[in-house]
Amino acid sequence: MTTHAISPVEYRKKLSANRLGLWLFIVSDAFIFGGLLVSRFYLLGTSERPEVNQVVGLVVTSVLLLSSFFMNRAETAIAHNDRKTFLFSTLITLVLGTIFLIGVVGVEWPISHFDGGAASSLFFTMTGFHAFHVLTGVIFLLVVYRNGRNGHYSAEQHWAVEACAVYWHFVDVVWIFFYPALYLIGLPAL
Amino acid sequence: MASSSQKKAKRVLIASSHALFARGLSSLLQSRQQKDVEVVGVVSSVEQAILQIEKLSPDLIVVDYDDESLNRDEFLARFVEGEKRLRVVLLSLHDGEQALVYDRRMLAAAQVDDWLEEWSRSRQDEYSMVQPEQRISKNDNRSDNMRHFITAGILVAVVTALLIVGLGQVRLLPVAASAQAQPIDFLFNLQFQIIAFLFALIVVSMVYSIIVFRRKPGDTSDARHIEGNTNLEVAWTIVPLFVVMGLAVLGSDGLAKTTRAEPRALEVNVIGQQWSWRFEYPELGIVTDVMRLPVNKQALLHLSSIDVIHSFWVPEFRVKQDALPGGEEFVRDLRVTPSMTGNFKVRCAELCGLRHAYMENDVIVMSQEEFDAWVAEEQGLAADPVERGRKWYTTYGCNACHSLDGTPGVGPSWQGIYGAQHKLADGTTVLVDDAYLYQSIRNPASQIVEGYNNLMPANIAEKMTDQQVDDIIRLIESLK
Amino acid sequence: MSKMNASTKAPSGPTALSLVRGLAFLVIGFLAGAQLVSMIRLAMGLPLYLPWNPKANQYLFTEPAWVLGVVFGTVAFMIGTRVFDDWFRWAKGEATPEHPEAYQPKGFARFLTISYDHKVIGIQYGLVSLLLFLLAGSFALTFRTELAAPGLQFMKEGSNIIGMDGLQFYNTIMSLHGIIMIAAMLAGVAAMSNYLVPLMIGANDMAFPRLNAFSFWVNIPAAIWLVLSMFLGGFDTGWTGYPPLSAKAPLGMQMYFSAMYFVGMSSIFGSLNIIVTIVKLRAKGMSYFKMPIFVWTAFATSIISLTATQLIGLSFQLVMFERLFGMSFFNPVNGGDPILFQHLFWFYSHPAVYVFILTGLGVISELLPVFVRKPLFGYRWVALSSFGIAIVGFLVWAHHMFTSGMAAYLRVPFMYSTLLVAVPTGVKFFSWVATIWEGKMTFQTPMLFVLGAISIFLLGGLSGPPNGVVATDLHVQDTYWIVGHFHATMFGGFVFPFFAAIYYWFPKLTGRMYNERLGKLHFFLMLPAFYLQSLGQMQVGLLGMRRRIADYDAALGIDTSQLLITIAGYAIGIAVLIAVYNFYISAKRGAIAEANPWRSRSPEFMLPSPIPAHNYEQPFEVVGEPYDYGLAGSVYASFKPVKPVDTGELPAGAQPAAAD
Structure with a gap:
């Protein structure tokens, strides 16, 4: 939101509106992921799943969960004006997010054989949609990090950090649903 | 909204037996409203008031509500019986700024009592400038x-x-x-x-x-204030x-x-394709493009498609069901028990591409005997390959796009092509012989004639035996 | 410190207008995207371009190149309009002014460039809506002319109409008629919501003005791609785009899918804005049950379009992936299921119809009390019925799929839920009749359209149960009965109320009054024509006329009805043109309007006409009910006058005098 000087009362009003807006956006976005989950179970049932590499899956999942921890740390830090921790944690989150992307798009995709079937299509589409959101999250983190370095956030005013954190956690929660759906439930088709 | 400028001054009659009241009000009105108001008279009894209304035709009567000698109930009861436009203001000096205006046109005689009762009740609630049009109680109307x-x-x-x-x-x-x-x-x-x-x-x-x-024209007041009614x-x-x-x-x-199932219904596989239907009677070994059904016997239709979604519908039968591609898992059943002999049409009811409008086949309902006779005839296949070829031409839907007589269509006409040279879309030229025609039927996309689109379904001949394909080739050969 | 000056300098020259600059960027962006894919193809050893050969579905660039071109082109367009500028600044840590009204060209050009003012955006949406309505309407008249008699008159097989076979041309303009009308309705709903909601709740703008501008402008490139599909082979699936047919359709299909993505984005962000505005920016004293009823309908509508729209995006996206990457979601050959598409698609597209009509029904509820001088009967029930319709509306989607081949037992619960929608809808109808009953009606044009809307929406709604009852739906599905049903509900729920709204708020929009005679002419031509069209469509559908066909069998015996339907269509077209002319000429030269010609209690009528840039200079407080007509002395919105006003107009907040 605008960073020019406004009164605390106005700021609180705007913050309240921004928060609601962000949550509504997340509710809306959740419907896409919900639709994908429904499609996965409609087409494959609970007995079948795509063929995946479990090691890579476990690694990227851990990386993503860890990144959420650091994101939370960053937000808490700036809420207490601890700029150093905030910046460092944001950077870690960013790096972990990037590692996630490399893990999925750079490592797992090339080794997953795409055979044009439903399971394979679902795997690439679901991880792709999710990875796209991780990418936008990483870009958001970059912006927050850069602005943070330039001293833009304070304990009283750090909406961008809060928004970034909420978005990042949302992307994480989506993965918490996608991971079992793609990696754990059912067996790969023969 | 301001007073529509009346050319005439408003004529006011004051009804009060208190001279002071009458005179005071009179001069007040005249000084305030000047030319707009003319006090035409002062009366001190109901009788006089009624008389003067007739004589003077005032527009407004101001009645002293506190005047005990004026029997206002009677006054009002008599007052309402007139027809000319008239308004009454009941004015009271005791009750603060209370005043009540009502318009003769609005109030029926029977309503006077209620209205008065309502008004005296309302004064305790301290309404001001209440317009009776707005405050008529529910009982009134x-x-x-x-x-x-x-x-x-x-x-x-x-x-x-x-x-x-x-x-x-x-x-x-x-x-x-x-x-x-x-x-x-x-x-x-x-x-x-x-x-x-x-x-x-x-x-x-x-x-x-x-x-x-x-x-009503000139009425700018609002209607009754009814907010709702929970019971309703x-x-x-x-x-x-x-x-x-x-x-x-x-x-x-x-x-x-x-959807009630009859045991031992007549089973018919109905296969839809772009842009015609085919009917197969598995138990009878018959394949045809005209669906024949015996009357009063349930037919169990197994619907499917070889390409896109179609839908089977005979309006006279009412029921409809989509025909889906995808093989056995996607076959859907529809039960139809024709109750009347006759000729009907089945038309595709799910948009299926270019010629969806023309995807129709005949449905003939006949007596059981006629049906049995037809079955017997069908099961004996013709000996002549060209005649058989003609049958497959319609059964497998070739007729939707290829004519036999040179008429242009979605695909090249078959007339006179056998033995000719054809230019293909990729620039090469081929001889139209058995091998070419076989390839064109089994693998349509591999050879597209120049000037035509690649629209022939790839799997159109999936269910055709080589013999049937050969019969068609013989048919093409026979067309000069 | 802050670079606020840069943003306040007015741009100049032809590219000062966002539309022009955006279009220029769009072309460049498209070419960049398409070229990028071509380069990748080159790197992969594939030919850069394909020859231009429509018969073989080849249009110079490959399909992936076209799609990426569309995406890049749209993003470039948005950058070109400057809609992203403030957000880019925030990302860079710069400050931006609160109300950047640096460039406000005079006259009509104001609507061709970016504005953050919700009123300007509302009018922009309205103009786009009318334009799309005329475009889609002309498509309809084109194929209605063909359908006036059996046999093919001009869309002949083997003919070449803009590069397509006659039948393909029919399929394409029929499909486009459907989707462009939908886009027109979404734009019209956005027009009304955007313009009215902030005014009605006492806010000076929407919660997110820049997002509002984004939501509007993203529709423009979408419309361009949609129309472009006609020249890229068209598409023959109807707007519903069912695979497997849509997976095989020409390139035009991809343009349609891509365009819809952006229209969906507009819907989603627009509705997000409305919800936050309603929740957070209401005036003091305006509890939810003291809001004008239109705000309730905008609220319910927005909840639907915020959430459900994602599903049509998803369903189209998956077909796009089938085409682009050879994936299999709906193709049964490879483990896909065509019925899944229908579930995903209709999960949005059914609630979507409530998006189209709820705000229109809100207009009816809003206007009736004013022209009847009586409170809206059962205001709370009417308010909640909108939410009732919205909620139940999410539970009925599979009634579009009764013949689809989905699990047979599923049809029964969906029949029950579908018929249930009649209950909150009925509450509205009965409330309207009760509002009118014993009122004091006047019949200016807005009221005529409201009354017409009620009767037509009734016709449409009543033709619903035969579709909801599975057994009868087996007969009417995919026939003109359905076409009649949805045209009646759309006209009654959107078209007539939209016109009512334009006429009613015309003085506030333009400061001038529309021409009452032309307005009445519009109404008295359109209403009977529409009845003729609806009843005709319903009849021929029952008798066996399928939908989405360019030709029908003379043996059906429906020729006369078809001719009458066509004539009715033309009459409607003429009526609409009269209206458009009326709007244009009245905006230019109409009589100067007073602030509150309808003696409405709604707060926006306490403002001058046209409404000034930031709405309410001093805020109002709500001290009464919105529809207390007939309750003397009751005030809804109380303004505290700042200084005595002597303009001869009503001072803000004063109650108009009641008696003559």
């Missing part, structure tokens, strides 16, 4: 209210009846030619009647209101709820009737 409801109600009933009769005169549904059509048409007719009633209910009420509840709200939520649920129950029952 009760008889009028009832009159409106009853009239409208009668009109609704009449219009409903007229609509139902009218709908019966119009051709609405095709003839019912299947057993399944019976429960369906029952539900249609029931719903048409409900629709007629509900349409009349709302529209007649609206039209009645438009005619009766118009704003509950009623018109609960009653429709029961009606629709009842309809749903009847609908379930109707659906069950249409």
Whole structure:
């Protein structure tokens, strides 16, 4: 939101509106992921799943969960004006997010054989949609990090950090649903 | 909104036996309103007032409410009997700024008592400048209210009846030619009647209101302040709820009737493709492009498609079902029991591409004997390959795109092509011989003739034996 | 410190207008995207371009190149309009002014460039809506002319109409008629919501003005791609785009899918804005049950379009992936299921119809009390019925799939839920009749359209149960009965109320009054014509006329009805043109309007006409009910006058005098 000087009362009003807006956006976005989950179970049932590499899956999942921890740390830090921790944690989150992307798009995709079937299509589409959101999250983190370095956030005013954190956690929660759906439930088709 | 400039001054009559009151009010009015108001007289009794109303034709009468000698009830009772436009202001010096205006045109004689009672009650609630048009109690118009409801109600009933009769005169549904059509048409007719009633209910009420509840010219006051009625709200939520649920129950029952299975139904595989139907009788070993069915015997149709989604529908049979591609897992059943012999048409009812409008085949319902005779005839196949070829030409839907007589179509006509040289889309030239034609049927996309689109379904000949393909080639060869 | 000056300098020259600059960027962006894919193809050893050969579905660039071109082109367009500028600044940590009204060209050009003012955006949406309505309407008249008689008159097989076979041309313009009308309705709903909601709740703008501008402008490139599909082979699936047919359709299909993505984005962000505005920016004293009823309908509508729209995006996206990457979601050959598409698609597209009509029904509820001088009967029930319709509306989607081949037993619960929608809808109808009953009606044009809307929406709604009852739906599915049903509900729920709204708020929009005679002419031509069209469509559908066909069998015996339907269509077209002319000429030269010609209690009528840039200079407080007509002395919105006003107009907040 605008960073020019406004009164605390106005700021609180705007913050309240921004928060609601962000949550509504997340509710809306959740419907896409919900639709994908429904499609996965409609087409494959609970007995079948795509063929995946479990090691890579476990690694990227851990990386993503860890990144959420650091994101939370960053937000808490700036809420207490601890700029150093905030910046460092944001950077870690960013790096972990990037590692996630490399893990999925750079490592797992090339080794997953795409055979044009439903399971394979679902795997690439679901991880792709999710990875796209991780990418936008990483870009958001970059912006927050850069602005943070330039001293833009304070304990009283750090909406961008809060928004970034909420978005990042949302992307994480989506993965918490996608991971079992793609990696754990059912067996790969023969 | 300001006073529409009257050319004439308003004529005011003051009714009070207190001279001071009368004179004071008179001079007050004249100084305030000057030219707009003319006090035409002062009276001190009801009799005099009535007389002067006749004689002087005032526009406004100011009545001293506190004047005990003026029997205001009687005054009002007599007052309301006139016809000319007249307003009365009841003025009281004791009760603060209370004043009450009412207009003779608005008040019926019977309403006076109620109105007065209401007014004296209301003074305790301290309303000011209350317009009786706004403050008429619910009791006042009760008889009028009832009159409106009853009239409208009668009109609704009449219009409903007229609509139902009218709908019966119009051709609405095709003839019912299947057993399944019976429960369906029952539900249609029931719903048409409900629709007629509900349409009349709302529209007649609206039209009645438009005619009766118009704003009268010059009346700029608001209507009655009615906010709602909880009982009514509950009623018109609960009653429709029961009606629709009842309809749903009847609908379930109707659906069950249409899907009732008869044992040993005649099985027909119905295969849809772009843009024709094919019918296979697995138990009889017959393949045809005209669906023949025996009357009064249930046919169990197994619907499928070889390309995109189609839909099987004979309007006279009513029931409809989509035909899906994808093989066995996607075959869907439809039960039809024709109840009338005749010639019908099945037309595709799901948009399936370019020639969806023309995807139609004949359906002939005949007696069991005629059907049996036809079966016997079909099972003996013709000996001549060209004749067989003609049969496959329609059965497998080649006729949807290729003509036999040179007429241009979606695909090249077959007339005179055998033995000719053809230019293909990729620039090469080929001889149209057996090998070329075989390839064109089994693998259409591999050779597209120049000037034509690649529209022939890849799997169109999936179910055809090589013998059948050869029969078609012989047919093409025979066309000069 | 802050670079606020840069943003306040007015741009100049032809590219000052966002539309022009955006279009220029769009072309460049498209070429960049398409070229990028071509380069990748080159790197992969594939030919850069394909020859231009429509018969072989080849249009110079490959399909992936076209799609990426569309995406890049749209993003470039948005950058070109400057809609992203403030957000880019925030990302860079710069400040931006609160109300950047640096560039406000005079006259009509104001609507061709970016504005953050919700009123300007509302009018922009309205103009786009009317334009799309005329475009889609002309498509309809084109194929209605063909359908007036059996046999093919001009869309002949083997003919070449803009590069397509006659039948393909029919399929394409029929499909486009459907989707462009939908886009027109979404734009019209956005027009009304955007313009009215902030005014009605006492806010000076929407919660997120820049997002509002984004939501509007993203529709423009979408419309361009949609129309472009006609020249890229068209598409023959109808707007419903069912695979497997849509997976095989020409390139035009991809343009349609891509365009819809952006239209969906507009819907989603627009509705997000409305919800936050309603929840957070209401005036003091305006509890939820003291809001004008239109705000309730905008609220309910927005909840639907915020959430459900994602599903049509998803369903189209998956077909796009089938085409682009050879994936299999709906193709049964490879483990896909065509019925899944229908579930995903209709999960949005059914609630979507409530998006189209709820605000229109809100207009009816809003206007009736004013022209009847009586409170809205059962205001709370009417308010909640909108939410009732919205909620139940999410539970009925499979009634579009009764013949689809989905699990047979599923049809029964969906029949029950479908018929249930009649209950909250009925509450509205009965409330309207009760509002009118014993009122004091006047019949200016807005009221005529409201009354017409009620009767037509009634016709449409009543033709619903035969579709909801499975057994009868087996007969009417995919016939003109359905076409009649949805045209009546759309006209009654959107078209007529939209016109009512334009006429009613015309003085506030333009400061001038529309021409009452032309307005009445519009109404008295359009209403009977529409009845003729609806009843005709319903009848021929029952008798066996399928939908989405360019030709029908003379043996059906429906020729006369078809001719009458066509004539009715033309009459409607003429009526609409009269209206458009009326709007244009009245905006230019109409009589200067007073602030509150309808003696409405709604707060926006306490402002001058046209409404000034930031709405309410001093805020109002709600001290009464919105529809207390007939209750003397009752005030709804109380303004505290700042200084005595002597303009001869009503001072803000004063109650208009009641008696003559």
